[in-house]
Amino acid sequence: MRLKNLEINGFKSFSKKTVLEFQNPIVAIVGPNGSGKSNVVEALRFVLGEQSMKSMRGSLGADLIFKGSKNLPKSSRASATIYFNNSDKIFKLSNETGENINLNYDVISISREVFSDGLNKYILNGSEVRLKDINNLLSSVNIGSSGHHIISQGETDRILNTSLKDRREMVEDALGLKIYQYKIKEAQRKLEKTADNMKEVSLLRRENVPHLNFLKKQVDKFEKAKEMQVALLSLYKEYLKKEGVYLEKEQSNLLSEKNKISLELKSVKDNLLDIEESEKPARNASQSDAGGEKELKVFEKKINEIRAVKNEIERKLGRIEGMIEMEERRKDKTPEVLIKNPEEIKAIFDEINSEIEVAVVEENIAEIKIILLRIKDILKSFKQQEINEKNPSLNSEAENLKKQHQEILVQMQNIANEEKKIFEKIEILKKEISQENEALHIKEKEKFNFRVRHQELSSSLDLISVKEQNLKREIESFENEIKEGGALIGSEILSYKNFETEKIIDRNAQEELKRKIERIKMKLEDVGMGGGSEVMKEYEEVLQRDNFLAKEMEDLAVSIESLRKLMADLKEKIDVEFKEGIKKINVEFDKFFSLMFGGGTGYLAVVIENKKNRREKTGPLEGPRSDFEEPDDEEDEEETILEQGIEINVSLPHKKVKELNALSGGERSLASIALLFAMSQVNPPPFLVLDETDAALDEANSRKYGDMLEKLSRHSQLIVVTHNRETMSRAGILYGVTIGSDGASKLLSVKLDEAAVIAK
Ligand code: ATP
Secondary structure, eight states, X not given: OEEEEEEEESBTTBOSOEEEEOOSSEEEEEOOTTSSHHHHHHHHHHHTTOOXXXXXXXXXXXXXXXXXXXXXXXXXXXXXXXXXXXXXXXXXXXXXXXXXXXXXXXXXXXXXXXXXXXXXXXXXXXXXXXXXXXXXXHHXXXXXXXXXXXXXXXXXXXXXXXXXXXXXXXXXXXXXXXXXXXXXXXXXXXXXXXXXXXXXXXXXXXXXXXXXXXXXHHHHHHHHHHHHHXXXXXXXXXXXXXXXXXXXXXXXXXXXXXXXXXXXXXXXXXXXXXHXXXXXXXXXXXXXXXHHHHXXXXXXXXXXXXXHHHHHHHHXXXXXXXXXXXXXXXXXXXXXOOOOOHHHHHHXXXXXXXXXXXXXXXXXXXXXXXXXXXXXXXXXXXXXXXXXXXXXXXXXXXXXXXXXXXXXXXXXXXXHHHHHHHHHHHHXXXXXXXXXXXXXXXXXXXXXXXXXXXXXXXXXXXXXXXXXXXXXXXHHHHHHHHHHHHHHHOGGGGGGGGOOOOSOOOHHXXXXXXXXXXXXXXXXXXXXXXXXXXXXXXXHHHHHHHXXXXXXXXXXXXXXXXXXXXXXXHHHHHHHHHXXXXXXXXXXXXXXXXXXXXXXXXXXXXXXXXXXXXXXXXXTTTOSOTTOOOOSSHHHHHHHHHTEEEEEEEEOTTOOOOOGGXXXXXXXXXXXXXXXXXXXXXXXXXXXXXXXXXXXOOHHHHHHHHHXXXXXXXXXXXXXXXXXXXXXXXXXXXXXXXXXTTSOEEEEEOOHXXXXXXXX
């Protein structure tokens, strides 16, 4: 990396575009007082981002713009552009996350413009950027903003005059530690921002808590309700399925029972109808029955009449028989009976015998009586024959009687026959009547039985219709139950249909199930499921947000932790490199010091200015005290670090003076130069601008100064503003600056001899 050139336009006394080339390690700018040499130095400060107007000898931005002159108009803006050769790609720009990005340009150009209203513009390779970016970029090539590498006129001993703390900053800058300070500041800024974010997030979370708790409670409630729903569903499945099976069975039982009864009832009715139908002719029959009775009565009357006639005839017969007996008794007074011949006797005997045989098989008493009377007649006639044979007068009387008797017997026989006939008719009639009565009775009994059955069946049907009503109510309440359950559980309730159950339903168990269901239903209705899904959704959202915030808190805590770590690491790095740097500077400082003063020593000491402002010194080569106590509190630590300062200790040869204040102007200048050069030697800046740093040097020291310049120029480009010929003689390029009557500075390349003339 090399400084290529500097373009100045409208800046202070440079009204026109002026270009300085830095092709040589040492470039000297010479010219008379007031010609604008220092303006060149200030242009360099300006373009590198200097913010102190004072260090550019102005108070406003407008002071930097060419003000115009009699002949020249004022400029509208001041601008300066510096070009670096970046073929080694050393320029880096660190991004937001702290990564360094190499700029892939062969030439880096940085421009700064200031307008009369004080507005500043920074341009990096044609793109407008922020000052921060310029600082960031320059610190990557060890060009710090403390300006330790630009020593303005009269500022040679600034490093001696400045405060311990500022001096420390200058040293840090010179050691290239400023970039770490930037990073620390950046980290600190991020840390604060992160802490703010954390506060904000934690506040948000805290604000969320009551809502989240409320929602959680709701959700718990709904989850409990959900559990209840699950329990309810499982109870419902069993209950409803069983109930369904039961009701179906009941229904089909009732139906088949009803059908059976109806069928039977129909048949009973048909039977009754049949009976009634059959009764119609039967009634006629009963009328004929009544006719039969009547006929019976007629016959009975007749038989009574016949019997009366018969009795009369019997009486007649008795009288006749009595008369015949008397006749015979009279006859009997004439005894002996003539014994008839055996044939006649046998014939009589056979006749009697045959009559007896008839009588034996005869059932009718009247008939038997008649047979007996005939036998009696046979016997009488046998006796009469005897008498007649003995007394023929008697026989005629007897004969008459006998004749009458015979006639009566015939009458008797006739009437007995008639009686028998009527009697038989009566018997038949009676039998018929009794048979009819019997049939009637059986029918009546049958009818009665059917009526009773009809009654029974009708009652059964009534009972069934009551049962049907009950069943209908049960079915209604079953359907209601499904509806109510559905309202609490949803359509899933219908899955009860798939529940497996046996066909025999225990009603008591069902009752128990129903009671359980009712209990859960009541609880569920208490909890209420309305809006559950919205609450759930809201809870999920709020919870997710809370989780997100919690995660963010974690992330923030992690980034705070990593920022703290980064800061600690950077501080540690600064601390270590600072100590190392001080040691190295001290080595060089001591060398340069004794070179400039021809002996003596100089060293830097790190001092800690604590709150009581007590200083603690460390040895020349030890750097900060190793036993320095770091306070626990980080802020205090930071404060303590900031309170670290650098003290310069010198010891002149042959003199006892050790205080800086006691040094002469030249001595102060020499000591400053020794220190500046030592610092530049340890960590060479890319370039070093020295504005009349050599002003106070005598000839001998000017030579030593010139030697040191050459030594330094091996590592850093040097731009020196000088009136010193010795210094001029060491430069490869000499620019002469003059100011004309138009009030504008002009730049021209000059030879050493010309330069010496111009500088006067
Ligand atoms: P010396 O050798 O005495 O230190 P120098 O060469 O360093 O002098 P500068 O201090 O650079 O001179 O230049 C100062 C000159 O610049 C003054 O003449 C001053 O009037 C002029 N100048 C400063 N600001 C402006 C401006 N804004 N517009 C025009 N001229 C300005």
